[in-house]
Amino acid sequence: MSTTGKVIKCRAAVLWKAGAPFSIEEVEVAPPKAKEVRIKITATGLCGTEIKMLENQMQYPIILGHEGAGIVESVGEGVSTVKAGDKVITLFLPQCGECASCLNSEDNYCIQLKQSHTSLMTDGTSRFTCKGKPIYHFANTSTFSEYTVIREISVAKIDAMAPLEKVCLISCGFSTGYGAAINTAKVTPGSTCAVFGLGGVGLSVVMGCKAAGAARIIGVDINKDKFEKAKQVGATECISPQDFKKPIQDVLVEMTGAGVEFCFEVIGNPEMVAAALASCHESHGVCVIVGLIDYGVQLNINGYLFFSGRSLKGSVFGGWKSRENVSKLVSDYMAKKFNLDPLITHTMNLDKINEAVKFMKTGKWQVPPLIFMSECLGQREGIRCVMLL
Numbered sequence: 001m002s003t004t005g006k007v008i009k010c011r012a013a014v015l016w017k018a019g020a021p022f023s024i025e026e027v028e029v030a031p032p033k034a035k036e037v038r039i040k041i042t043a044t045g046l047c048g049t050e051i052k053m054l055e056n057q058m059q060y061p062i063i064l065g066h067e068g069a070g071i072v073e074s075v076g077e078g079v080s081t082v083k084a085g086d087k088v089i090t091l092f093l094p095q096c097g098e099c100a101s102c103l104n105s106e107d108n109y110c111i112q113l114k115q116s117h118t119s120l121m122t123d124g125t126s127r128f129t130c131k132g133k134p135i136y137h138f139a140n141t142s143t144f145s146e147y148t149v150i151r152e153i154s155v156a157k158i159d160a161m162a163p164l165e166k167v168c169l170i171s172c173g174f175s176t177g178y179g180a181a182i183n184t185a186k187v188t189p190g191s192t193c194a195v196f197g198l199g200g201v202g203l204s205v206v207m208g209c210k211a212a213g214a215a216r217i218i219g220v221d222i223n224k225d226k227f228e229k230a231k232q233v234g235a236t237e238c239i240s241p242q243d244f245k246k247p248i249q250d251v252l253v254e255m256t257g258a259g260v261e262f263c264f265e266v267i268g269n270p271e272m273v274a275a276a277l278a279s280c281h282e283s284h285g286v287c288v289i290v291g292l293i294d295y296g297v298q299l300n301i302n303g304y305l306f307f308s309g310r311s312l313k314g315s316v317f318g319g320w321k322s323r324e325n326v327s328k329l330v331s332d333y334m335a336k337k338f339n340l341d342p343l344i345t346h347t348m349n350l351d352k353i354n355e356a357v358k359f360m361k362t363g364k365w366q367v368p369p370l371i372f373m374s375e376c377l378g379q380r381e382g383i384r385c386v387m388l389l
Contacts, residue, residue, distance in 0.1 A: 004074040004084070005031050008038070012145035013353050014130055015054075016061045021354040022144075027063070028129040029147040032076035036121065037155050039088060043168035044068035044143035046353065048199065049292055051360055052268070053138075056294070059119045062136040063128055066092040067172035068143030069164040072155075079152045081323075086157050087164060089171045089330070092139040093316060094153040095323040108321045112153060115140070122151065144353075156326040159334050166340045167330050169200075172317070174340060175329060177204025177266065179318015180290045181212055185262045189213030192256050195235070196276050197266035198226040200343055201290060203233050205264045207338060208318075210234030218260065220248060233342050249278035259285050266290045273312075274301045282308040289314050 008029045013022040032038045045067035053064060068090040072082050082088055092113075096102055099111040119136040120126055127149035128135035128142065142148045158167065177200075181187045193209040195202050198221040209217045210233070219230040219238035227238035239255075241248040253259045259281035265273045268291030277287040287310065293299075301312075320326065333340060 007031070008073070008147050010146035011350075012063050012128070012130070012135075012142075013065075013350065014061050014063055014135060015058075018057060018060065022357070024351060024353075025130050027135060027145060029145065029149060030127040030129070032074060032079075032127070032149050033121070033123065034077040035079060035152050036076040036127075036149050037079060037082055037088070037152055038073045038075070038127075038147060038149045039068075039070040039090065039155070040073050040147055041065075041068050041070040041090075041143050041145065042164045043070070044090075045168060045171070045173060046356055046360070047172055048201075048268075048360075049172075051357065052292060052294065054357065058138075059136045061130065061133065062119065062138055063142040063145050063148075064138045065143030065145070065148075066090070066139040066141040067168065068141060068148075069158075069168040069171060070143075070148075071164075073147065075152075081152060082155055082157045087160055087162060089156045089158055089167065089326050090141045090143055090148070090150055091154045091156055091322040091326065092141055092172065093322045094140065094151065095321055096153045097323075102321070108319055109316055110153075110322070112151075121149070153323065156323045158327050158330040162330050162334060166344070167333055169340050169343060170326055170329050170333070173200045174204045174343065175320055175326065176315070176318045177201040177206075177290060178208040178211070178329075178338070179320045180264060180266075180288050180315045181205050181208025181262070183319030184313055184315040185264070185286050185288045187212035187214050187262050190215045191261040192216040192218070193262040193264070194218045194220060194252055194260040194276070194279055195230075195264045195266060196220045196272050197264075197291060198223075198230045198235075198238070199266065202264070202266040203230060203343060205266055205290065206230055206234045209262070211338065214262070216256075218252065218255070220252075229342065247275065247278075249275045252279040256281075258282070261285055263287045264290050268292045268294075270297055270299050273299055277301060277305055277310060277312055280310050282310060284309045285311075287312045 012027040014025045050064045072086045094110045094112040096112045101107040101109045126134040191214050193214045195205045217235045219235040263276045265276040
């Protein structure tokens, strides 16, 4: 039976209030309106961003989730780039193709991203309802639901043969890290790099540095359990700041003779940003902030570090133009130009999402998990989680 134009009932992980755990609820998902797409989500990640959001004030109730992949169920009026049955990746960073950023070949920060901060669709309403109450959207994606409604400018059509449980990672984590090395830093062949933080995004940075031809890639993390995986994907050596009595920036400068040429902060720790910048070569070192730093947090950096050729840069979604480049990245994956398998290690049910959050907060899982939904609620096959180590 066709569901086009009808309300769909499905499961979703809802946050009802600040500090509350996720609640698995039956929600109603309205049909897409003009320029919107309704998607059956088959894979979504529990990204570190969601963990930070749990600690911040938001509008409630809300459905989180922004790292997703699925199949188009139906489209609203005026949608021309995707159709029912297409495999797609959800995008927290839209690409309208019309704003100054989209028209600038060196820019990817689409102005429409600001609209997604309202937690509602463009018309000021929600497509989710639960127990008679409207539910807020998150990042214009809300992928912690078996079905979601997203603006067309936040959806990328991908290869019909692509495995959604793998390429889902391209929706955020992999692209963010890999692109930070390739696009933002523009790592050069034969260079020396340092990566602060070896979680899923950090490992993707390592992969990007290797792909760019870096000769030496130094992983930095206090959790040594991450070192083996980091070396598998390209790190030449790994160190823990806790093994040294001197500041980690001094250690890296001594290890390399003059500092690294490219350094990446992939933690979101303001103090580590200062250390990463100080680790850079003073005449031409480039430091890229990849980790999400909380809004309003000030950086305390010695101004003298800039009396040199060092540079400090920000990066959003790895510098990729979302709709345009995500499809190409999926094609590159299908052509075996990079391997996502090392990033996926475990599976579990969505019903254990609160357990996953707890383990992430306590450090028992070093990389955010990926959740994939093989069937909708009606099939009763549930939702599995693939953990990234």
